[in-house]
Amino acid sequence: MKILFRTALAATAFASSPLLAQAADVAAASEFPTCAEAGQLRVVVSVPPGLTQEETAARIRESRMFVEGTQVVYIPTGRLPRMLNEAEFRERFDLLMEGMLRENRAVDGSMSIMLQVNADGVVEQVTPNTGNRLLDRRLQRVWMPVRFEPMVLGGCRARGFLQTPLSFSSNYALDWSEIQAKPTIEP
Numbered sequence: 001m002k003i004l005f006r007t008a009l010a011a012t013a014f015a016s017s018p019l020l021a022q023a024a025d026v027a028a029a030s031e032f033p034t035c036a037e038a039g040q041l042r043v044v045v046s047v048p049p050g051l052t053q054e055e056t057a058a059r060i061r062e063s064r065m066f067v068e069g070t071q072v073v074y075i076p077t078g079r080l081p082r083m084l085n086e087a088e089f090r091e092r093f094d095l096l097m098e099g100m101l102r103e104n105r106a107v108d109g110s111m112s113i114m115l116q117v118n119a120d121g122v123v124e125q126v127t128p129n130t131g132n133r134l135l136d137r138r139l140q141r142v143w144m145p146v147r148f149e150p151m152v153l154g155g156c157r158a159r160g161f162l163q164t165p166l167s168f169s170s171n172y173a174l175d176w177s178e179i180q181a182k183p184t185i186e187p
Helices: 026-030 053-063 086-102 133-143
Strands: 002-005 020-022 042-046 071-075 109-117 123-127 151-153 156-172 177-182
Touching: 042 151, 053 071, 086 133, 109 133, 123 133
Parallel strands: 002 177, 042 071, 042 156
Antiparallel strands: 020 151, 109 123, 109 156, 151 156, 156 177
16 A cells, blocks of 8 residues: 655745744743733734735625634745654554545545634634545544644734645556645645
């Protein structure tokens, strides 16, 4: 069995906004107050795959997703903070893919996973969009334990609404099986 996994998580950095930075380490980031504690209305939002920053901003305004006056900093699709427990994530992801192969399930297509991350870098909600409830539940279990380095925005730790695009493809032959997962947008 061969499983290949590559994602934009480890390969990108925050270069999209002078306001958004990552502290040198998690301990340094925790010294910053959360934006809520500082009385600041600030969030970080990933631009979803296939949309521009302007389209994303218009949708957010129309939906009234945030309280009026909230400062929204947009980051490009697939650009996420550094994952603190990437080895554990990769292990869980590999187990998910191996399970799908053992069940002789084909996994093909592209998707985007929305992650709601609190100011401490803890994933609070995972919203996969595969169209398959079983795969969505399994992906939620894989992503919920993920921890990111806190995002520092203008001197405070901000919440984030982050998207990570993935493409899956599986290939079966008589003596081997393969599933590939990779970002749909190359970093």
